[in-house]
Amino acid sequence: MxxxxxxxxxxxxxxxxxxxxxxxxxxxxxxxxxxxxxxxxxxxxxxxxxxxxxxxxxxxxxxxxxxxxxxxxxxxxxxxxxxxxxxxxxxxxxxxxxxxDTGKTGTFRTVTANIKSNPEMPQAQVLHDVRKAAAQGDLIGWQEISPPRYFDAIKSLGKEWGHYMPKDGNLRIPVPISWKKSEWDLQDAGFKRTHDGKAKVSPHRYITWAKLKNKETGEDVVRINTHLVSGAWTKSKLGRPTTPWRQEMWKKHMAQLDSMVERFEKQGLKVVVGGDFNRNHYKVLGNDVVYDNKLNVGTHGSSTLDYLMHTRDRELEHVRTKYERGLHSDHDAVVATYRLK
Structure with a gap:
């Protein structure tokens, strides 16, 4: 006992x-x-x-x-x-x-964190959520980072953090990636607009990725971050999609994500994918990846919308996953620990 x-x-x-x-x-x-x-x-x-x-x-x-x-x-x-x-x-x-005993464990922690901006939260709550998420890991994918002050909150983490915050024209892409400089060196990064949004209804949607070298092991890991259109799988009482265009956009987005993961795999790279997928209790990438959080554990109330997953690589091992539920956002952060062998 x-x-x-x-x-x-x-x-x-x-x-x-x-x-x-x-x-x-x-x-x-x-x-x-x-x-x-x-x-x-x-x-x-x-x-x-x-x-x-x-x-x-x-x-x-x-x-x-x-x-x-x-x-x-x-x-x-x-x-x-x-x-x-x-x-x-x-x-x-x-x-x-x-x-x-030596501090050389080959482990790292990655986080996916949706910092609610619809409606926007007070800045004190944004700062609280950003800092709490950052305390959980050393490699973070953020979602809903639309207002400039949300980006400022992430930058306020300090010089020990690096960030990939690309722009598409004048638009700052709302799915940035952050990493601890003491743990990672940025090798390359990029983004893809998966589809256009609808004015005053839904924003453009993106995938961001960062290829980083783990300083302890020298291994490269690709961290992919994304946020898919909401409401795609909401159905009417007759069982039909309430907004069919959302479902088409969701499928288009996922096809491009699947293609991106496959491309990195063919290069022999280890890939960790995370984000807000806006589809409940579902294997969004089929059986091509290992899902690192349970599909029946809610991350948005009782719904599982936020996922972390990794490609099947013998040298990338999932150790454990936990949920950070003490956020002001309406999403819980998902935190996964991995070991590079």
Whole structure:
């Protein structure tokens, strides 16, 4: 039986060491919050990384691991520190991969996050959602980034982030991609307009992609990001599409996405695809890819509209997926961890 940590307990802090600290460091490093090696010692670097995690999750910032962070990151199931000196001992349980001893795990986290702009949110909420999504990973595909101030919110993440924010004429494309510069080097990028929109009804639709080199492994990964037309699969009481043109545009968009994925695969590249697909509980790319979030777990209320998936490559392994539900947007962010072998 698991012994839960008391709500006021300080479980890990400066001076702590052991397997739980090492696992904490691995979790923080995967999120791009910890700089330097994983060594199992709770030092100043670890405390600063914990503070970044606390800020991203709107927690009290003290650089110490209490029960909330301990349980949130699943660091173990019991506290073995000496009585009356909580935080000075070590916590056991949940030992990390052996690769964590050096901090070279070959893992990365990618996020797909729809930051609602219809209707637009107050800027404080936009900033909150952007920062919370950024705290979850090191490679992010954004959707609904239409107002200029939404782009400003992403740029406010700081110099440690790189961004692909292309324009189509004078229009800033609303599906940008961001990456941690400490983890990735941009090799190439591009976009495709899949179809025109309808004035005051639906915007132009796009696919963006970025080819990035993972600094730890030297492997190239292509991250594709997109957002499809909504309402394509809404049906009338008679079972007919309410707006047939939306369904045709959705199919046209997906055909171009499928072709793009196939092109990168033929080049021998590992591909991760994500976005808001606006089709519920559906294998949008058939069986050509591995779906990394469950099709029956809602990301927009009870509907599964936001997906992460990857091509079938022996050197790209899906580790786990989680959902970030603490956003002001009407979509949850999907976060997937992968390992480059």
């Amino acid at each position: 698991s012994n839960k940590i008391g709500p006021r307990a300080v479980v890990l802090k400066a001076g702590s060491h052991g397997p739980a600290v090492r696992k904490l460091e691995n979790e923080l490093k995967e999120r791009g919050l910890l700089k330097g090696p994983v060594d199992g010692h709770y030092d100043r670097r670890t405390a600063e990384a914990v503070k970044r995690f606390e800020r991203a999750n709107d927690r009290k910032v003290d650089g110490q691991v209490g029960s909330w962070i301990y349980n949130k990151l699943q660091l173990g199931d019991r506290f073995d520190g000496p009585k009356g000196n909580q935080g000075g001992g070590s916590v056991h349980g949940g030992s990390p991969d052996n690769a964590g």
